[in-house]
Each structure stands twice: as C-alpha cells, then as structure tokens.
Amino acid sequence: MLKRFRTVIVDDEKKAREGLQTLLAQDPEIELIKTCKNGIEAIEFLKEEPCDLLLLDIQMPAVSGFDVLKSIRKPPFTIFITAYDEYALKAFEFHALDYLLKPFSNQRFFDAITRAKQLIRNDNTALSSQMDKLLKQLESNGEQSGIIHSNNIERLVIKASGKILLLDTKDIFWVEAHDYCIKIHLQDTHHLINGSLKGVLVKLPSNSFLRVHKSAIINTKQIASLExxxxAEYMVTLNNNAQVKVSRSYKLPMDDFLGSL
Incomplete structure (x- = not known):
C-alpha cells in the first residue's frame, strides 16, 4: 500500500498557498490535509490533527512560524518557506528539515520534498544528521542553495566550534590557510573551520575579496594602507591593523585592483 504523507501548508499569502498546493498535487505520496492562512489557524488545527510534514512560512502577522512550532507539543517535520534569509540560523534551532528561500525553482522544491519523505521514513536518525545536511545545502552555490549565491552574497554560512554562524562578509577582514583548515579573521576574533581558500573564495563577493597569497585572501574594503x-611585493595593512603580504604570484590582481580605484 502506498505510504501517504499527511501534509499541512501554512502561509499568509494566498498566491503562495495556491502555488504550493499545485506543486504538492504532483506527488501521489503527499496527502494535503489542510492549508492555513495564518499561524493561529495552524496552531488550532495541529493541536487536534497530527501531520507528517509541515510547510511553514516564517513571517506572518501576529503569530510567526516559530511561534507555531513552539505551541505544538510534538512538532512535525518542518520545511520552512520564506522570503527572508535572515531566519536561516534560527531555523536550525527548530531542527528544520529544509529552508526554502522564495522564489525557488520547482526542482529545488521537489528535492526538498523527496529528502523530507526519506527522513520521515527513518525519523529515528533524521534529526541527528539534518543540521549538517542543511548546512551543506546553505553553503552550496546557485539555485540549489536558495540562500547563498556565488560572488553575490552578503553573508557566509559556516560551522565553527559546534555552532552554525552567519557572518556578514563586510565584517570579514581576511582569510588565511591554517594547517589543513582556514581561519576567518574578523575585527577582534577569528573562526577556524574546515575547508580551503579556493572553496571559500568562490563564496565571497568578487568585488570585495582578493587572493593575495597562496595562503591569504583579503577584503579590499578593509585596506588601510599598502607598502x-x-x-615586487606589497605589505597590506588592514583596518584592524593586521598585515598581510601580497606575493609576486598574486601581484597582478592587486595591481588591477589599484588601477581600478
């Protein structure tokens, strides 16, 4: 017998609800049992009718999506759907299965639904691994992410010291290779994470960040002086007084940057 997943939509925008209904109708394993136009309606329904999967908007009048989950004794597996990326970090705290940033493609939506169904079938291990999976998705490039877009991001999602952080890229002074990790330097602190300079460079705004050494990337908007x-090398002093050498191998990109000023 075909397993059907009892699903609820919660969104204060009628057009968004209708769009989600249309997409869900294409999946024979989904049983849409309710569409709610606000958080209050969702709370009242979910207290009486359990569901397997919740498609939940975050920013709604009076009662937010987070408030909805707080009000339910045993929250269902949840995919957050929102137009605001600033809620990504908080979504982790609620063990979201996924976080879709409007507008998203049909393929991105169905990928999320497929993953949700797999996790629901194996819910004994789902939540323990979902944070890492969602982090990788947030960090990926292009449409697959819905939040981070290569060369045009304002924030960088990282995992450091057991926490998931969203860093404003304008607050990053420089990044250095450190053993087999990378160290991201801010004004008064730094974060050590797994990865490579090449990998992080493609996730930083290309109009602000420049590789100046085999082991260093700088934020050109934080340059205080050059010597x-x-x-044929330079020594760059940043606004936090850090000094980073520009090697001969990377002198040409620096010269191009200086010539554009």
Missing amino acids: HLQN
Whole structure:
C-alpha cells in the first residue's frame, strides 16, 4: 500500500498557498490535509490533527512560524518557506528539515520534498544528521542553495566550534590557510573551520575579496594602507591593523585592483 504523507501548508499569502498546493498535487505520496492562512489557524488545527510534514512560512502577522512550532507539543517535520534569509540560523534551532528561500525553482522544491519523505521514513536518525545536511545545502552555490549565491552574497554560512554562524562578509577582514583548515579573521576574533581558500573564495563577493597569497585572501574594503616591498611585493595593512603580504604570484590582481580605484 502506498505510504501517504499527511501534509499541512501554512502561509499568509494566498498566491503562495495556491502555488504550493499545485506543486504538492504532483506527488501521489503527499496527502494535503489542510492549508492555513495564518499561524493561529495552524496552531488550532495541529493541536487536534497530527501531520507528517509541515510547510511553514516564517513571517506572518501576529503569530510567526516559530511561534507555531513552539505551541505544538510534538512538532512535525518542518520545511520552512520564506522570503527572508535572515531566519536561516534560527531555523536550525527548530531542527528544520529544509529552508526554502522564495522564489525557488520547482526542482529545488521537489528535492526538498523527496529528502523530507526519506527522513520521515527513518525519523529515528533524521534529526541527528539534518543540521549538517542543511548546512551543506546553505553553503552550496546557485539555485540549489536558495540562500547563498556565488560572488553575490552578503553573508557566509559556516560551522565553527559546534555552532552554525552567519557572518556578514563586510565584517570579514581576511582569510588565511591554517594547517589543513582556514581561519576567518574578523575585527577582534577569528573562526577556524574546515575547508580551503579556493572553496571559500568562490563564496565571497568578487568585488570585495582578493587572493593575495597562496595562503591569504583579503577584503579590499578593509585596506588601510599598502607598502611596496622588495621583489615586487606589497605589505597590506588592514583596518584592524593586521598585515598581510601580497606575493609576486598574486601581484597582478592587486595591481588591477589599484588601477581600478
């Protein structure tokens, strides 16, 4: 017998609800049992009728999506659907299965639904691994992410010291290779994460960040001064007084940057 997943939609925008209904109708395993136009309606329904999967808007009048989950004794598996990326970090705290940023493609939506169904079938291990999976998705490029877009992001999602952080890229002074990890330097602190300089560079705004050494990337908007060194090298001093050398191998990109000023 075909397993059907009892699903509820909660969104204060009629057009959004209708769009989700149309998409869900294409999946024979989904049984849409309710569409709610606000958080209050959702709370009242979910207290009486359990569901397997909840498609939940976050920013709604009076009662937010987070308030909805707080009000339910045993919240169902949830996919957040929102137009606001600033809620991504908080979504982790509620063990979201996924976080879709409007507008999203049909393929992105169905990928999320497929993953949700798999996790619901194996819910004994789902939540323990979902944070890492969602982080990888947030960090991926292009449409698959819905939040981070290569060369045009304002925030960088990282996992450091057991926490998931969203860093404003304008607050990043420089990034350095550190053993087999990378160290992201802010004004008064730093974060050590797994990864490579090449991998993080493609996730930073190309109009602000420049690789200046095999082991260093700088935020050009944080440059305070430059000093010519011997062997056609530069020493860059940043606004936090950190000094980073521009090697000869990366002198040309720096010259191009200076010529554009």
